[in-house]
Structure formats: structure tokens, C-alpha cells
Amino acid sequence: MIFGKIRRPAERKGLLARLARDARGNTLAIVAAAMIPLTAMIGSGIDMSRAYMAKTRLQSACDAAALAGRRVMQDDTVDSNVTDTATRFLNFNFPQNLYQTTAFSPNITKPESGTVHIDVRTRMPTTIMRMFGFSSLPLNVSCDASLNFVNTDIMLVLDVTGSMAQDVNGHSTSVAANQKISALRDAVLALYDELKPIQDQLEANHLRLRYGIVPYSSTVNVGSLIRSVDSSYLASSVSYQTRVANYTNPNYSQTDSPEQTLADESSNQSRSSRCTSWANDTVTTGTPPATTTTDTYTYASYNSSNGTCVRHHKRHTTTYTLENYGFQNYTQQASTYDTSQYKLGNTVRIATNTNGHVPTSQSFNLQQLASVSGVSTTNSSWNGCIEERSTVSTITSSSGFNIPTDAYDLNVNFIPNSDATRWRPMWPDIEYRTTTSQPSTACPVEAKRLQAWTRTAMQSYVNSLQPGGNTYHDIGMIWGARLISNGGIFADSTDSYNGMPVSRHIIFMTDGIMEPSTSVYSAYGVESLDKRITGGTTSQQTARHTQRFRMICNAAKTLNASIWVIGFGVSLSDELKECASNASQASTVADRDALIARFRQIGSQIGALRLTQ
Structure with a gap:
């Protein structure tokens, strides 16, 4: 029985040879074999592109989070406010499950002083590469943000007017801790504490962070500062509103x-x-x-x-x-006094009564009368507060920002060269607005030039601040600008120090609106008599001082000074808002805690934020 044809080995060998020689059909096999690596290559490209886009966005979100966290960082501490803020920014810019990433939580630390560091780790699922055993790809990013501090000069211009003795609701209080001046003291120290680590870092690198302070009310106390530079910048002969004793009774x-x-x-x-x-x-x-x-x-x-x-x-x-x-009567009038010794801090005798007699009929101011035989005298010495140098009474609310050439008080860099351009020592003991009435006057604590402070020294200084006097914002800003200028008689804030630039800041704090008076003794004399600002149009006094404030704020900005304005328990007027370098640097705070927080916040923002990694 034959079941089929049996192939011999020679026949099988011939078949295989023919197939080997025949290339038809090989392409399909080759393509099939190549699909596996080709699919892997294309899939990896797609998945890697998605991963690259996701990581780029995650890195940007991390950078934003680090900057935000560093901006709110206080006391050089990563607290809940820093972590919450950074996390919020991170999730806003890279929401959870974006690109189907796994849940993540940033690790926020402080690797070194002044720096916020963030690590973010998550995974993104693959689409095609999972066929080859790669179900997800890691997305790991990190970022650092710090404040780019350079040499930093900070001028504190502080309102210490009479209302600072009240509480934040404007009520009189005998409890010192409830007075606004007490909150101001704590706020300044909070700013100092916020910046102390930076001060230490700068000093370790032969750079510096300094503070100057200008307490102001109706004038400023800068006499010894001027005298320490050159006493000739103070006038030796000054006309004051005083009373004159007439010896016309024979x-x-x-x-x-x-x-x-x-x-x-x-x-x-x-x-x-x-x-x-x-x-x-x-x-x-x-x-x-x-x-x-x-x-x-x-x-x-x-x-x-x-x-x-x-x-x-x-x-x-x-x-x-x-x-x-003998004495006949007093008359109120302007009279010239010799201030050559008074301005140096030496005591000067002035008369206290009108006893005695003179050989000829004549009139005497109180300094001249002190030399009359039989007249009782007292010693008078300067407290350091000044009358400003000459200005003009033509500045009105429509004057714009160009400072007139002879408004020497507003020209912070003009170096005195005549009596009109010299400052005048205030002399409250001899100032009279009637024959029997002396004007009210207030003299703040002595201002301080830019210097490095210890905390003990800062504490001692702010504790000496006492409230009193009316609100003249213009005189405060004039001297804040003058003391942080790179020119003028002080020229304290140079453009660079040890090869690094200097960043200038003015922090202007007030608890009230502009409130000059025609009857008080201020940096511009007694306005009802001297008419230096109003020219006699006393109804325009506030408006004219306000325009002068606008002018000096504008001039301060040309000194490359960044201005921060804080209203303490008071809404900021338009001119106060405009004085700030930008809208975010003008703020109102309602109470002690908010004032302290604002000073801390300014400290945390006063450098230039930058990414360091």
C-alpha cells in the first residue's frame, strides 16, 4: 500500500536551496521583525516629549513658588506662611494630576540664610512605552530663591507728631503701651530683626546695611548733624519774630x-x-x-x-x-539776633525782666537787653531744631514738580554759600507772636545719619522717640531725601561701596494728614508773621505745603531711592499714595500688629528677589 510520496534528503535540500535563492516574501518578515524596535523608538519619543513639556512647566511652577515663599519669609524662618504660600503658587501653576501626574507635595527648606529651597517629585504615566515595561517616568525638579541684597541704605522718616500719643482710634490714653508711638518703636525693631541676618552676611562680605532716621513733626532736629560737617552752614545772624523792650521812659x-x-x-x-x-x-x-x-x-x-x-x-x-x-513797653516785631555762639551749642544770656535803666532812649531785643545793668538774665542754649533756609512763597497747587531755583529748602543737594542758603537755629526762648504770647513749638529727637546699628543702639534710640507738634510731611521728606542723597553736604549714600552698588530706600510712616498751622513755631517760622510759605494767603497754607511735599517726593525718586509709604490708622491721601514708588509700596495699617507686620514685610521685600538655581 502506497500512502504517499516519500521525499528523500536530497529532495528536501533542493527545496530549501530554492527558498533561499527566492527573495520574494522576505520584506514582510523583515518589517514584522522591525516593528518592535520602531514602536519602542517612536513611543519613547512621544512619551519623552510629554515628559519634557511637563517637567518644563513643573520647573516654572517651582520657580514661582520659591519666589513667592521667599517674598513672605520673615525672621529668616521657613514657617507655615512660607510653606502655605509656596504650595499655593506651585499648585496654581502646576495643578495636581496635570499630565496625569501622581500626587505630589513639595519639600520646602532653608539650605542657607535668606534662601528658600523647594524639591518636587512626581511621576507621569507613559502611553506607548508601557508596552515595553515602562509604565511611568519620573519628574523631579528643584529650585532656590533668595533676596539679592547688595549694599543697602534705609532712611526711616517717622511721624512723631502729637497724635502719636493717642491710641489707634484717635483717643487720648495715658497707657504708654497703647500709644501709637509704642507700636512704632516695636515696628522699627521688627524691621531691624528681619534684616539682621542680611546685615551680618553683608558685613561678612565687606559690604554694609545701614539705617538713618528722621523723626519729624513741625520741624526736625538736625543741628548737630549740620554742625559736624561745617558750622558755617548755619547762619550766625538771624532775624526772629520776638518782642522788643522799649526803654523810652525818662x-x-x-x-x-x-x-x-x-x-x-x-x-x-x-x-x-x-x-x-x-x-x-x-x-x-x-x-x-x-x-x-x-x-x-x-x-x-x-x-x-x-x-x-x-x-x-x-x-x-x-x-x-x-x-x-526806664522800661516803657514791649512791641512785637522781627529783630536780628547774634547766633554765632548759640549755633555752636554754647549758652547765650537773654533777659528775663525789664529792670534797670539805660542812658539813652532806645529799644532792645532780649539778647541785647541782657547786657543792661540791673536786668535779670537766664542762659539759653540750642536744642538742635532748625528753621529751614530761604524758600519762595509762590509755590501753589498748580506749580508742578519743577523746584524754583531760589527754593533752597527743596534743593536737597545745594551747598550753602550765603545767609539765604544757610539753615537757622530755632530759638524758642526768644520767639514771640504777640508781646505776651510765645508760639507753641516742638522739637523731635535728633535725627541720625546713615550708620550700622546694633540692636541695643536701635532699641535705645526708638525708646527716646516722643510725640509732639504738628504734621509737616514736607519737612520730614526734605530731610529724609537730604540724608540719603549721594550729594549735598552729607553725601552719605554713595552709588557704590567696595565695588558693589548701593540700594536706597525711604520708609515714610505717618499717622495723619498734612496739618500745618499759622500760629505754631515751625521750620518756617510763625507763618502768620513770616509768611514764608503763603506770602500772606494763609487760607492756602495746607495746599501749598502739600504741593511742596509732592515736589520733594518727586525729587527723592530722582535720587534712585525706592519709597515706601505707610499710613498708620489713617487712610492715605492722594499725595501720600503718589509719593510711594509704586502702588504696592503704599499701604494703610489699622493697628499695632499690622504695623509691625508691614515693617517686617518691607524688610523681606527690600532686596531684589532672584532665582539662584
Whole structure:
């Protein structure tokens, strides 16, 4: 039985040879074999592209989170506020499950002082590569943010007017801890503490962080600062509104001549009673200081037979000699005082009463009167507060920002070269607005030039701040700008130090609106009498001071100073908002804690934020 054809080995060998020689059909096998690596290559490209886009976005979100966290960092501490803020920014810019990533939580740390570091680790699922055993890809990013501190100069311009003795609701309080001035002291120290680690870092690298302080009210206390540079920048002769003692009341000595007995006199009188009336008489001729003669007549006799009446006659002569003049009255007027010793801090005698006499009729101011014999005196010495140098009374609300050339008070860099351009020491002891009334005056604590501070020194200084006086924002900003300028008589804030640039900042804090007065003694004298700002248009006083404040704020910005404005318990007026370098640097705080927090926040933002990795 035959079941089929049996192939011999030689026949099988021939088949395989023919197949080997025949290339038809090989392409399919090759393509099939190549699909596996080709799919892996294309899939990896797609998945890697998605992973690259996801990681790029995650890195950007990390950077934003680090910057946000560093911006709110205080006391060089990564606290819940830092972690919450950074996490919020991270999730906003890279939401959970974006690109189907796994849940993640950032690890936020402080690797070194002043730096916020963030690590983010998540995984993103693959699409095609999972066929080859790769179900997900890792996405790991990290970032750092720090404040780019360079040499930093900070000028604190602090309102210490009378309202700072009140509480935040504007009520008088005898509890010192509830007064706004107490909150201000704590806020300044909070700023110091916020920046102390940075100060230490800068000093370790031969750079510096310094503070200057200008307490202001109706004037500023800068006398010793000016004098330490050059006492000739202070005027040696100043006209003050004062009272003048007029010594115009003459005093005479008198010399009485011996009484003379003259011949009796007679007269015919019709009866005895008329004789008596005629005979008894006194007649004086001349008035002092002219020589006076007094004739005295007394009854002698009466002859009734012929009506003859006889009287005795005696004469008394008094001669007057002018000896000196005594005090007549006071008049209120401007008078020139010698301030050459007063400005140096030496005591100067002034009169306290009007006793004594002078040889000639004349008038004396209180300094001149002190040299009159018999007049009581007291020693008067300067407290350091100043009257500003000459200005103009033509600045109005429509004057714009160009400072007139002869408004020397607003030109912070002008170096004195004449009496008009010199500052004048305030002299409250001799200032009078009427013959009997002295104007109210307030002198803040002495301002401080830019310097490095210890915490103890800062604490001691802010504890010395005392409230008093009216609100003159312009004088505060004038001296804040003057003391942080790179020019003028101080030139303290140079553009670079040890080869690194200097960042300038003015922090201006007030608890009130502009509130000048025509009757107080301020940096511009007594306005009702001196008229330096208003020119006599006293109803425009506030508006003109406000325009001057706008001018000096604009001038401060040209000094490359970044200005921060804080309203403490008061809404900021337009000019205060405009004074800040930008809207985010003008703020209002309602209470002590908010004021402290704002000062800390400014400290945390006062450098330039930058990514360091």
C-alpha cells in the first residue's frame, strides 16, 4: 500500500536551496521583525516629549513658588506662611494630576540664610512605552530663591507728631503701651530683626546695611548733624519774630534851691474874706523836666480902714536833670539776633525782666537787653531744631514738580554759600507772636545719619522717640531725601561701596494728614508773621505745603531711592499714595500688629528677589 510520496534528503535540500535563492516574501518578515524596535523608538519619543513639556512647566511652577515663599519669609524662618504660600503658587501653576501626574507635595527648606529651597517629585504615566515595561517616568525638579541684597541704605522718616500719643482710634490714653508711638518703636525693631541676618552676611562680605532716621513733626532736629560737617552752614545772624523792650521812659534827678523870702505884697480888697482868699495861694510855673518855680503866698494882715490886704511871699525852685531811661513797653516785631555762639551749642544770656535803666532812649531785643545793668538774665542754649533756609512763597497747587531755583529748602543737594542758603537755629526762648504770647513749638529727637546699628543702639534710640507738634510731611521728606542723597553736604549714600552698588530706600510712616498751622513755631517760622510759605494767603497754607511735599517726593525718586509709604490708622491721601514708588509700596495699617507686620514685610521685600538655581 502506497500512502504517499516519500521525499528523500536530497529532495528536501533542493527545496530549501530554492527558498533561499527566492527573495520574494522576505520584506514582510523583515518589517514584522522591525516593528518592535520602531514602536519602542517612536513611543519613547512621544512619551519623552510629554515628559519634557511637563517637567518644563513643573520647573516654572517651582520657580514661582520659591519666589513667592521667599517674598513672605520673615525672621529668616521657613514657617507655615512660607510653606502655605509656596504650595499655593506651585499648585496654581502646576495643578495636581496635570499630565496625569501622581500626587505630589513639595519639600520646602532653608539650605542657607535668606534662601528658600523647594524639591518636587512626581511621576507621569507613559502611553506607548508601557508596552515595553515602562509604565511611568519620573519628574523631579528643584529650585532656590533668595533676596539679592547688595549694599543697602534705609532712611526711616517717622511721624512723631502729637497724635502719636493717642491710641489707634484717635483717643487720648495715658497707657504708654497703647500709644501709637509704642507700636512704632516695636515696628522699627521688627524691621531691624528681619534684616539682621542680611546685615551680618553683608558685613561678612565687606559690604554694609545701614539705617538713618528722621523723626519729624513741625520741624526736625538736625543741628548737630549740620554742625559736624561745617558750622558755617548755619547762619550766625538771624532775624526772629520776638518782642522788643522799649526803654523810652525818662528818669530825672531833681535839685531843690533854698527857699527864698521875697517882699510882702499888698492888694486892695473890699472886705476881709476876699483878702484871705487872695492872700493864701500857691502858683507853680514850668513842668518837669523843665525847671519849676513854686510861689507860696500866706495871709499877713488886713486894714479895714483902707481895705489894704498884705501877704507874705516865698519862692521854691526845683531844677531837673535827665539821668537815664526806664522800661516803657514791649512791641512785637522781627529783630536780628547774634547766633554765632548759640549755633555752636554754647549758652547765650537773654533777659528775663525789664529792670534797670539805660542812658539813652532806645529799644532792645532780649539778647541785647541782657547786657543792661540791673536786668535779670537766664542762659539759653540750642536744642538742635532748625528753621529751614530761604524758600519762595509762590509755590501753589498748580506749580508742578519743577523746584524754583531760589527754593533752597527743596534743593536737597545745594551747598550753602550765603545767609539765604544757610539753615537757622530755632530759638524758642526768644520767639514771640504777640508781646505776651510765645508760639507753641516742638522739637523731635535728633535725627541720625546713615550708620550700622546694633540692636541695643536701635532699641535705645526708638525708646527716646516722643510725640509732639504738628504734621509737616514736607519737612520730614526734605530731610529724609537730604540724608540719603549721594550729594549735598552729607553725601552719605554713595552709588557704590567696595565695588558693589548701593540700594536706597525711604520708609515714610505717618499717622495723619498734612496739618500745618499759622500760629505754631515751625521750620518756617510763625507763618502768620513770616509768611514764608503763603506770602500772606494763609487760607492756602495746607495746599501749598502739600504741593511742596509732592515736589520733594518727586525729587527723592530722582535720587534712585525706592519709597515706601505707610499710613498708620489713617487712610492715605492722594499725595501720600503718589509719593510711594509704586502702588504696592503704599499701604494703610489699622493697628499695632499690622504695623509691625508691614515693617517686617518691607524688610523681606527690600532686596531684589532672584532665582539662584
